[in-house]
Amino acid sequence: MAINLIKGQRIDLKKLTGAALNDFCVGVNWGGIETKGGFLGLSKTVQDVDLDLSAALLDTQGALCDHIYSPLYKAEGLAQFGLPPGKLTAASGALRHTGDDRSGDSGGDDGLDNEIITVNLSKVPANVGQIIFFLNNCGGEDFSVIPYAKIRMFEGTPTVVKDVFASYNVAAEPQYRGKRALILGRLYRHGSEWKFAAIGDPTDDGFVGQTVVRIAKEYNHS
Numbered sequence: 001m002a003i004n005l006i007k008g009q010r011i012d013l014k015k016l017t018g019a020a021l022n023d024f025c026v027g028v029n030w031g032g033i034e035t036k037g038g039f040l041g042l043s044k045t046v047q048d049v050d051l052d053l054s055a056a057l058l059d060t061q062g063a064l065c066d067h068i069y070s071p072l073y074k075a076e077g078l079a080q081f082g083l084p085p086g087k088l089t090a091a092s093g094a095l096r097h098t099g100d101d102r103s104g105d106s107g108g109d110d111g112l113d114n115e116i117i118t119v120n121l122s123k124v125p126a127n128v129g130q131i132i133f134f135l136n137n138c139g140g141e142d143f144s145v146i147p148y149a150k151i152r153m154f155e156g157t158p159t160v161v162k163d164v165f166a167s168y169n170v171a172a173e174p175q176y177r178g179k180r181a182l183i184l185g186r187l188y189r190h191g192s193e194w195k196f197a198a199i200g201d202p203t204d205d206g207f208v209g210q211t212v213v214r215i216a217k218e219y220n221h222s
C-alpha cells in the first residue's frame with residue numbers, strides 16, 4: 001500500500017520488507033485544463049499545461065551545490081539569478097530527468113507521470129545533504145485551475161511502475177490561486193539514512209531562477 005502524504009508529513013524511506021528505498025523514480029502526473037463548450041456543453045477543449053519538474057541539491061551546510069532543471073531555460077535569465085545553465089543529470093548521475101513534457105494529459109488522467117526524475121541515493125555524494133523537488137508552470141495559468149498534479153515515488157523505471165511507495169496530491173485547491181510554482185518535497189539525510197518530507201508550499205515565482213534562489217534561502221534547513 002502506498003503512503004498518501006499530507007502537507008508537512010515526514011516519512012522514513014523504508015519498504016514493508018524493512019529494506020531501505022534506494023533506487024526509485026520521483027514522478028509528477030498532471031492534466032491539461034478542460035473547458036466544456038458548444039451545444040449543451042458537449043464539446044470539450046483541452047488547454048496544454050507545461051509544468052516543469054526540477055530539483056535543487058543543497059550541501060550539508062545548506063548551500064546550493066547542484067541542480068536539475070531544463071536546459072531549455074534561457075541561460076541569460078538564469079545568470080541574472082547567479083545560476084548556471086540547466087541540465088538533466090546531477091550528482092554523478094545519481095539523479096536523471098527523463099525530459100520535458102509540454103502539455104499534460106489531454107484525455108483525462110492516464111495514471112502515468114509526465115515528468116520523472118530517477119534517483120539512486122547510494123550514488124549521491126556525501127556532501128549533498130538534501131534534494132528538494134519543485135514545479136514551475138511555464139504558462140500563465142495558476143495551480144488552482146490545473147485539474148490534478150500529483151507527485152509520487154515509485155520503484156521500477158520511468159515507463160514501468162512496479163511499486164508505488166508514496167504519493168502526494170498537490171493541485172486543484174483554492175490556496176493555489178495565483179500561484180505558479182510549488183515546492184513539492186524534500187529528500188534529506190538523517191544520520192546514515194534518507195527521509196522524505198512533503199512540503200507543498202505554493203509560491204508566486206514566475207521563473208525557475210526565483211524558485212531556486214528561494215529554496216537556497218528559505219529551505220536550507222534540515
Ligand SMILES: [Ca+2]
Nearest residue numbers: 050051052101
Ligand atoms: Ca514541462
Ligand SMILES: [Ca+2]
Nearest residue numbers: 029105112114
Ligand atoms: Ca499523466
